[in-house]
Amino acid sequence: MADPMRIRAQAADGKATVRVLMSHEMETGQRKDAAGNTIPAWHIQQVSARWNGATVMNAQWGPAVAKNPYLQFAVKGAKAGDKISITWLDNRGDNRTDEAVVS
């Protein structure tokens, strides 16, 4: 199981800005190790966000997203006390879900 995400969600002006920092290697599949073998790609492929249980955003990522990915987006109408949860799935079948409360 991967390390937890860090999620901050702050409400202002009728929307909540969500900032997420995930912990993932995001190996591209382009690099080679010391022996010259290609290191297989290992990256997050899908990220979804739920606002009080309802899915509001789905994203698909390629390996070009940087290591330990950062994501910022805004949920319209979310207010303090609402729950935002983020889920990611990677190409090795690993996944992680974390939740934060809008402040």
Added chain:
Amino acid sequence: MQTRREILSGSASVAAMLAATGLLPRLAHAQNVPGYKASAFESKSIADAMAALGVAMPSESTDIRVTAPDIAENGAVVPVGAATSLAGVKSILILVEKNPNVLAAMFDVSDAVEADFSTRVKMGQSSNVFAVALMGDGRSLFAQKDVKVTLGGCGG
């Protein structure tokens, strides 16, 4: 005495058992998430990526905003944002023209989120970064920005 054929079929069934119980290394079983648009993410050019997604080549628009630094010191971590104020956006894409695979990220926009995303991407070399908005009415619009990379992010 076993024949070669028997040994081979025996080891194949052992491997199948191992796979069934999940004992084989997971590395060997890297699999795409269901619904993952692998062909689009493996595209080597923007035209290919658009074709793989089944959308028309985008036209430039001032309503799309791409935010990226003029000069990125470290290509491994380049902050990029894509946004638009237009209504009726279906998806927002971030593409890096000279990366081995051009499509970096695709965000599906729902009514509840703003069409404004920021993330960080890897860039192998100096390149144009594109933000593409796929509109609900079938149009696709883009904005681009040239980013100079001092140190590439794809080296090993």
